[in-house]
Amino acid sequence: xxxxxxFLNHRELRDRAVLxxxxxxxxxxxxxRAAERYLxxxxxxxxxPRISFLRNNDESWTVRDGTKIVAQSRPLVDLVGRLDxxxxxxxxxxxxxxxxxxxxxxxxxxxxxxxxAPTLLKSVNIQPDLLVISDSRFAKYGIEHIxxxxxxxxxxxxxxxxxLAERTPEELTKRPFAMIEKVNSWYGLPQLAIxxxxxxxxxxxxxxxxxxxxxxxxxxxxxxxxxxxxxxAATVAYVALQIxxxxxxxxxxxxxxxxxxxxxxxxxxxxxxxxxxxxxxxxNILPSFELMHTALLGRGVSVRNRSPVCPLPASLFS
Numbered sequence: 078x079x080x081x082x083x084f085l086n087h088r089e090l091r092d093r094a095v096l097x098x099x100x101x102x103x104x105x106x107x108x109x110r111a112a113e114r115y116l117x118x119x120x121x122x123x124x125x126p127r128i129s130f131l132r133n134n135d136e137s138w139t140v141r142d143g144t145k146i147v148a149q150s151r152p153l154v155d156l157v158g159r160l161d162x163x164x165x166x167x168x169x170x171x172x173x174x175x176x177x178x179x180x181x182x183x184x185x186x187x188x189x190x191x192x193x194a195p196t197l198l199k200s201v202n203i204q205p206d207l208l209v210i211s212d213s214r215f216a217k218y219g220i221e222h223i224x225x226x227x228x229x230x231x232x233x234x235x236x237x238x239x240x241l242a243e244r245t246p247e248e249l250t251k252r253p254f255a256m257i258e259k260v261n262s263w264y265g266l267p268q269l270a271i272x273x274x275x276x277x278x279x280x281x282x283x284x285x286x287x288x289x290x291x292x293x294x295x296x297x298x299x300x301x302x303x304x305x306x307x308x309x310a311a312t313v314a315y316v317a318l319q320i321x322x323x324x325x326x327x328x329x330x331x332x333x334x335x336x337x338x339x340x341x342x343x344x345x346x347x348x349x350x351x352x353x354x355x356x357x358x359x360x361n362i363l364p365s366f367e368l369m370h371t372a373l374l375g376r377g378v379s380v381r382n383r384s385p386v387c388p389l390p391a392s393l394f395s
Contacts (some may be wrong), residue, residue: 079280079281079282079284080277080280080281081277081278081281081284081305082281082305084266084277085132085263085266085305086132087265087266088131088132088134090265090266091130091131091132091263091264091265091266092129092131092132092265093117093129093130093265094129094131094141094143094144096116097113097127097129097143098127098143098144100112100113100116101113101127101143109126110126113126113127118265118266118267118268119268120259120262120268121264121265123236124235124236124239125239125240125242125243125244126243127142127143127243128140128141128142128147128238128239128242128243129141130235130238130256130264130265132264135152136152136153136154136304137149137150137151137152137255138150138256140238140242140249142242142243142246147242147246147249147250148238148242148246148249148250148254150238150254150255150256151253151254151255152255152304153232153255153257153303153304153320153323153324154304154324156207156230156232156253156254156255157187157206157207157230157324158324159324159325160187160321160324160325160326161325162185162186162187162328163185163186163187163326163328163329163330164186164187164188164189164321164326164328164329164330165181165186165187165188165189165329165330165331165332166189166191166314166317166318166321166329166330166331166332166334167188167189167190167191167194167197167198167205167332167333168191168192168194168313168314168331168332168333168334168335168384169191169192169193169194169197169333170333170334170335170336170337170384170386170387171333171335171337172332172333172335172383172384172385172386173194173197173332173333174197176332176333176383178201178203181203182202182203187206187207187326188203188204188205188206188207189205189206189207189208189209189317189320189321190205190207190208190209190226190229191208191209191210191211191313191314191316191317192209192210192212192215192219192222192313193215193219193222194222194333195208195222195223195225195226195229196221196222196225197333199225204226204229205226205229206229206230207229207230207231207232207320208223208226208229208230208231208232209231209232209233209313209316209317209320210223210231210232210233210234210237210313211233211234211307211309211313211316212237212313213233213234213236213237213240215237216233216236216237216238216240216241216244217240217244220244220245220248223241223248224248227248227251227252228251228252229252230252230253230254230255231252231253231254231255232254232255232256232257232320233254233255233256233257234256234257234258234259235256235258235264238254238256257303257304257306257307257316257320258306258307259295259306259307259308259309260274260285260295260298260300260306260307260308261274261295261306262295263306271291271293275287275291283301284300284301284302284305284306285298285299285300285301285302285305285306285308286298286299286300286301286368286371286372288364288368292364295308295309296308296309296310296311296357296361296365297310297361297364297365297368298365298368299319299365299368299369299372300319300323301322301323301372302323303316303319303320303323304323307319307320308365309361310361310362310365310366311354311357311361311362311365312334312336312354312357312361312362312365314331314334315362315365315366315369318331318369318380322373322378326378327377327378327379328379329378329379329380329381330380330381330382330383331380331381331382331383331384332383332384333383333384334382334383334384334387334389335384335386335387336354336355336358336362336384336387336388336389337354337355337386358388362389363388363389366389366393367393369393370392370393370394379395380394380395381394381395382394
């Protein structure tokens with residue numbers, strides 16, 4: 078076990094259920110919620126009230142509402158097994174509507190839907206093999222898209238799971254799911270100082286590739302092992318890409334990654350999740366894909382971008 082893995086396996090630091098339950102038992106609910114937020118690390122303060130997580134020995138998680146067990150996650154590496162066939166990551170840009178979907182209907186490609194893509198895929202009679210949600214707002218405002226992929230295995234973040242556990246726990250109990258954590262925003266653990274994190278990463282075999290200059294927001298970076306932590310790049314397609322490569326995929330295409338401010342490839346209804354792709358392109362998205370290109374050189378991984386309008390340089394892809 079590497080040094081980073083040992084750090085992440087500090088179960089006693091990560092188990093907050095007793096603390097949270099005591100607050101709600103002895104304090105009025107508004108005061109208990111205020112105390113819960115105050116006693117939480119900054120990156121955990123926006124989670125749903127009273128929801129806590131216990132890391133199990135096999136790297137799965139127990140999701141609890143107070144002392145009541147709501148759901149059990151699975152380890153990421155066991156959720157869908159190793160990806161030994163070509164992968165299609167489906168994003169939600171308008172050009173996804175023009176993709177030749179017959180190419181994936183034969184089951185020869187593993188289909189990863191991100192964010193609201195299950196709704197698009199339903200319109201072309203395709204059910205994804207995996208759903209990836211990294212924007213926790215979807216657990217509130219995009220729940221209908223999650224329901225469209227009911228029973229489809231899901232990879233998501235703890236904040237999203239906390240909202241689902243509070244509001245619609247059946248979305249966790251009727252499907253297998255795994256939770257991933259943003260690098261250096263690990264649940265129940267203090268954030269490491271940058272030199273300490275870099276040193277631990279080096280002594281652990283470099284699972285993370287950091288930007289130069291270092292990005293303290295941990296948006297720009299690459300993770301070879303997303304089960305230990307991921308970088309957001311401000312776009313869920315990038316998160317799905319880290320997951321696919323981490324699970325062994327070597328032939329990957331991305332569909333609908335237009336990175337535009339236009340409407341998505343499906344009807345968003347009245348509760349559209351705000352699109353920030355254009356604002357994040359120069360600072361987060363472009364440098365992230367440049368780093369991805371460097372990190373994957375010589376690893377036998379082919380990544381193709383099937384969007385004809387995406388502003389990312391073609392040289393970054395196979």
